[in-house]
Amino acid sequence: MNNPMRYAAFAAAGLLALGAAGLALGDSDDDDDRREYKSGSRWIEPRADVAPVTNATYREECGACHMPYQPGLLPAAAWQQIMTPDALGDHYGDDASLPDGLRTEITSYLDGNAADDAGRSRSRAFAVGTIAGDGLPRISKTRYFLNEHDEIPPRLVSGNPDVGSFSNCNACHRGAAEGVYNDDRVFIPGVGRWDD
Ligand code: HEC
Ligand code: HEC
Structure with a gap:
């Protein structure tokens, strides 16, 4: 996965200080990475792998029981299946029904920011080979x-x-x-940092 040539390019650009973070992101959209890693003279957080949530209605309504999953974690067709009135009434065993106005607003937000059209490669990976299976689609059942x-x-x-x-x-x-999923920031509770 880590391409030595790309790493060399990072180093040449004076980004050697990135160290492991640079390596971990070696496979994503590197032009954007270069821009977002350095802000003036400050180093900022690793760039989000998946675009962060921007819609307040979505964050509130769909973040009540679990984190509001970034729209870029599933393709549009999967979000449409999840957002029908029937599906929301039987949402993975819970009732997540919404008034029609909110449902429509949230559906178009998810639709417009889904994985299939995402600019970030790690986000787009979630659109590949989504498993139909039984029940509603899941991020945690995508091939990626x-x-x-x-x-x-x-x-x-x-x-x-x-x-x-x-x-x-x-x-x-x-x-x-914040949409940052790279393996440098994984910490399994009771286990610690994940080294593979
Ligand atoms: C009343 C609580 C509740 C609300 C509100 C809710 N959810 Fe969920 N959601 C759940 C539960 C419970 C699960 C299953 C979690 C598990 O299996 O551990 C789930 C799972 C999911 C999953 C699948 C996660 C995976 O495993 O990949 C998605 C996607 C999802 N919800 C989207 C939404 C969206 C979009 C909304 C807003 C319209 C929403 N949820 C609102 C309770 C809720
Ligand atoms: C039990 C802990 C755990 C949970 C829960 C979990 N992950 Fe992970 N995730 C990991 C670990 C550990 C890795 C690194 C795997 C490896 O490198 O072998 C990983 C890797 C990833 C990667 C690849 C990162 C990279 O740099 O290549 C993505 C993307 C990701 N997870 C997204 C998610 C999403 C989205 C969810 C929720 C739907 C989730 N994960 C839930 C532990 C978890």
């Missing part, structure tokens, strides 16, 4: 997600009271709320 998490044993997830399920991204990804 399963590939990235297949080495984590169940005892650290369902068997871990501080995590519970893979749906709780923010239990392990300290930057999840």
Whole structure:
């Protein structure tokens, strides 16, 4: 995954101080990375892998029971399935029904910012090979997600009271709320930093 040539380019651009963070992001859209890593003379947080949530209605309504998942974590077709009145009434075992006005506003926000059109490569990866399966689509059942998490044993997830399920991204990804998922900022509760 880490391309030595790209790393050399980072170094040449005077970004050697990035160290591991630079390496971890070596496979994403590097032009944007260069711009956003340095702000004036300050180093800023690693760039978000997935565009952060910008819609306040969405954040409030869909962040009440779990973190408001960034729209760029699922393709538009999946969000449409999740956002029908019937699906919201039986939302992964919960009732997440919304008045029609709010439902329409949130659906168009999700639709317009979904993974299929995302500018960031890690976000676009979530649009590939979404598993139809039974029930509603899940971020945690996309092909990309399963590939990235297949080495984590169940005892650290369902068997871990501080995590519970893979749906709780923010239990392990300290930057999840800002859309930062890169593996430098993973910390599994009760386990610590993840080194693979
Ligand atoms: C009443 C509580 C509640 C509200 C409100 C709610 N959800 Fe959920 N949501 C859940 C539960 C419970 C799960 C299943 C979590 C699990 O399996 O651990 C879930 C799961 C999800 C998942 C799948 C996560 C995965 O595993 O990939 C998505 C996507 C999702 N919700 C989107 C939304 C959206 C969009 C809204 C707003 C319209 C919303 N949720 C509002 C309770 C809620
Ligand atoms: C039990 C802890 C845990 C939970 C919960 C979890 N992850 Fe992860 N995630 C990890 C670990 C550990 C890795 C690094 C895997 C590796 O490098 O082998 C990872 C890797 C990733 C990556 C790839 C990062 C990179 O730099 O390549 C993405 C994207 C990601 N997770 C997104 C999510 C999303 C979105 C959710 C919620 C739907 C989630 N994760 C839930 C532990 C978790």
